[in-house]
Amino acid sequence: MTRFSALSLFTKALGGHQSWPEQWPDAAPKPAYDAIIVGGGGHGLGAAYYLAKKYGITNVAVIEKGWIGGGNTGRNTTIIRSNYLYDESAHLYDHAVKLWDGLSQELNYNTMYSKRGVMMLAHNVHDMQSFKRHIHANRLNGVDNEWLTPQEAKAYCPPLNISSDARHPVLGAALQRRGGTARHDTVAWGYARAAAALGVDIIQNCAVTGIRRGADGAIEGVETTRGYIASKRVGVSAAGNTSVIMQMAGLDFPLESYPLQALVSEPIKPVFPCVVMSNTVHAYMSQSDKGELVIGAGTDQYVSYSQRGALHIVEHTLAAICEIFPIFRRMRMLRTWGGIVDVTPDRSPILGKTPVQGLYVNCGWGTGGFKATPGAGDLLAYTMAKDEPHRINAPFNLDRFRNGRLIDEAAAAAVAH
Amino acid sequence: MILIHCPYCDEKRAELEFAYAGEAHIARPLDPSMLSDEEWETYLFIRNNPRGRHHERWRHIHGCGRFFNAVRDTVTDKFETTYKAREPRK
Numbered sequence: 001m002t003r004f005s006a007l008s009l010f011t012k013a014l015g016g017h018q019s020w021p022e023q024w025p026d027a028a029p030k031p032a033y034d035a036i037i038v039g040g041g042g043h044g045l046g047a048a049y050y051l052a053k054k055y056g057i058t059n060v061a062v063i064e065k066g067w068i069g070g071g072n073t074g075r076n077t078t079i080i081r082s083n084y085l086y087d088e089s090a091h092l093y094d095h096a097v098k099l100w101d102g103l104s105q106e107l108n109y110n111t112m113y114s115k116r117g118v119m120m121l122a123h124n125v126h127d128m129q130s131f132k133r134h135i136h137a138n139r140l141n142g143v144d145n146e147w148l149t150p151q152e153a154k155a156y157c158p159p160l161n162i163s164s165d166a167r168h169p170v171l172g173a174a175l176q177r178r179g180g181t182a183r184h185d186t187v188a189w190g191y192a193r194a195a196a197a198l199g200v201d202i203i204q205n206c207a208v209t210g211i212r213r214g215a216d217g218a219i220e221g222v223e224t225t226r227g228y229i230a231s232k233r234v235g236v237s238a239a240g241n242t243s244v245i246m247q248m249a250g251l252d253f254p255l256e257s258y259p260l261q262a263l264v265s266e267p268i269k270p271v272f273p274c275v276v277m278s279n280t281v282h283a284y285m286s287q288s289d290k291g292e293l294v295i296g297a298g299t300d301q302y303v304s305y306s307q308r309g310a311l312h313i314v315e316h317t318l319a320a321i322c323e324i325f326p327i328f329r330r331m332r333m334l335r336t337w338g339g340i341v342d343v344t345p346d347r348s349p350i351l352g353k354t355p356v357q358g359l360y361v362n363c364g365w366g367t368g369g370f371k372a373t374p375g376a377g378d379l380l381a382y383t384m385a386k387d388e389p390h391r392i393n394a395p396f397n398l399d400r401f402r403n404g405r406l407i408d409e410a411a412a413a414a415v416a417h
Numbered sequence: 418m419i420l421i422h423c424p425y426c427d428e429k430r431a432e433l434e435f436a437y438a439g440e441a442h443i444a445r446p447l448d449p450s451m452l453s454d455e456e457w458e459t460y461l462f463i464r465n466n467p468r469g470r471h472h473e474r475w476r477h478i479h480g481c482g483r484f485f486n487a488v489r490d491t492v493t494d495k496f497e498t499t500y501k502a503r504e505p506r507k
Contacts (some may be wrong), residue, residue, distance in 0.1 A: 243466035254462035256439075257491075301437040305491050310418045312433055345462045402458040412425050 001197045004108050010025050022049040023189065024196030027203050032204030032230040033061045034220060036206050037237060040064025041257040042184070043362055043369065044237035045191035045202070046377020047384070052198035054378070055385035059067025060200045061231075062192075063224060065207035069188030069414030072239050075307075075339035076370040077296040078263050079275050079286065081118040081179035083138050083145045088407050089258040089348060095392050097178055103374055111182045112289065114303075114329055117274040119148070119157060121324070123168045127280055139174075147360040148173045157274050159327055167323045168281050169218060181275060181286055186194075187373055211249040211359070218356035221247075235360040235384050240305065240340030242363035249356050253363070254401045255342045258299035260367050263317075263336035264330070267291030281383075283320035293331065297319055299341060299367060309338040311326040348407040351379055351396045360384050361398070365367040419494055422483050422500045423477045430477075435487050438474035441486040442506050468492060472506060475499070 002008050002021060012020055024150045032196060035051055036356045039046045040062045046148050052058045062068075067088070068230040080100055082093035122128045131147070137143040150162040162170045192202050210223035211234070221230035238245050240257040268291050277284035295316035300309040314336055344364035347374070351362045361400060362380040377395040389397065400406055418432040419432045446452050446460055456498045465471070476484045488507055496506055 184459065241468070243464075245469045252463045253457075253466070254458070256464050256466050302473065302489070302494075303440075303466060303471060303491055304494055306494050310432060312418055401462040402454045404454075 001193065019079055024202060025367075025389045026389050027061070027065045027196075027207060029061060029063070029199035029203050029224065029226050029229050030201065031228075031338040032221070035233040035235065036229060036231040037058070037164040037235045037380075038074060038190075038222065039071075039237040039239065039241075040192075040202065040204065041071050041239060042069065042187045042191065043235065043237070043239075043365075043376045043380070045188055046194060046373055047235055047237060047362070048202075048377075049191045049195040049198070050198045050381035052200055052377045055381055058199035058387060059074055060195075060400055061203055061229065062195070063203045063206045063208065063222070063229070065205070067204050068202060069185055069191055070228060072339040072341065072369060073184055073188045073373075075262065075337055076184060077284065077286070077294050078079060078117065078181045078184045078288075078370060079179070079277075079284070080113070080182060081110055081176050081275075082143050082371070083118070083120075083134060083174065083176045083179070084409060085134050085137050086409060087141060089409050090138060091392050092349075092375060092379075092396065093145050093372060094141070095378070096372045099374035099378060100182065103187075103190070107190040107194045108185060109189055109193060109381050113182040113188050114289075115178050116180040116286075117156065119153060119175045119274055119276050120174045121153070121170050121276060121278045121280075122174070122281045123170065123171045123278065125171075128171055131172070135174055143176070143280035143317055144178055145176045148175050150280040157272070157276060159198035159272055159325055161324065161326055162275070168278070169254040172256070177352045179275065181288075183238075183289070184370060191377070198414050207244055208248070211245070213249065215355065217354060232358050233360070233384050234358060235362065237380060239363065239365070239369065240342050242342050242361065246354075246361070249354075249359055251354060251356065251399075253350075255364055256303050257305060257340050258302070259304050259306060259337045259338040260296070260299045260341045261309040261317075261336060262294065262296040263314060263333050263334050264288070264294050265331045266293040268293070268331070271322065271327075278320065278324055281320040281324060283317045283324070285325070287319060292334065293328065299343070300338075305340055307338050307340055341369070343367070346406040346408045347399065348409050349376070349396055350398055351376060351393040352383055352398065353387070354398060419496070420490040421479055421487070421496060422499045424499050425483050427475065432479060434477060434479040437477045438476050438484060441472040441474045450488060470497070474502075478495045
């Protein structure tokens, strides 16, 4: 692996950039590993990287049924924030935001993490009260979040329409300055490259077809389309397909998979400096470095694995965007797509052990998993290495649906995640 | 947008007229006070979430307003059939 630096860039430029080696080898499965990660998205690749880097387990395989980063990692709207209400969530998401800082340097790969700020608009009295409550709760947990008046919000994000006769007047906004965006593909590629350099095998086009358990019930390995692979430790990080994988191990999960759509406009010059979300009007938007407006909203209404959704959901989203930002009314949209998100009953993830010895899970991130990528990877790696959850992910166990200790962020954070 | 056949109105209408209402045939416990934590978990939270044939409830909210059941393939989103509530699982 060539280390990226000004010098390596210069040297390769002399040869017309023809001599760059492949960034990581396309591995074929070995008969056995110390640990297997199912799912080659950002979360899974991150877990493999941290297993090798922090916990010294380098004989690891990441198995991915398609190509790495081709699932939800490549389909999200790349928003990063940690302004969650409850202590457990604030610690979990802020752990990830802290890791985003410095991730490019650590991986020697530019993830383009841009702390451009995430602004949540308040359109009514309820929003104002609820956001102020969030701000106070966040600050008690050491998470930055501040209240802006409409004028301050407009100064931070000039395209905002704050006139009092707007259909959805802006009464103020909550701003998390450390929030922002990152380039989603580079997160997967960066982790893959760094993990492979430490000895991790990244195996693509290899779908899991079964999970083999021993006489004592513990994990023995996974059946795949490329043969049987043995391992005493298997971490499942398969997003929308988690229920399917878990049923192979005989476990029923509290998950439902829904399509979540996003869309981008034609590229335009930089006009939109931050991420703006409106939970009440139900849409959010940012501008990518390429100049496209990146837009998203809520899920489709029914359970599906189709990776596409209905047009009326997109229509509803765009109607909301046009109301808040009339200047974008004549923009043309270029592409729309869908990803399948796994949603838990309390809209918080499940990250930890399962009733099956040696089987670990990282799922249920629903519509907001991208922001947690480094944190989820790190915590899944910790849990797999120590066979016990880290104190940050301990509350996000599977037992909470039995003992009732739910982390009900759904009600607290309205719709956007 | 998918088209859905309402078994009460006996008409195929756009998805916009309907509200999805989750997995079908989840029986409400007859004696809730006797349920164990595990049974409550199964009733409230555990879902089939299959990749393929899915039994689900829909409500014709902007039509007759009634709940009915459907079988849909979750990979293609194609409806296999819809049938009235109380009819046995298809």
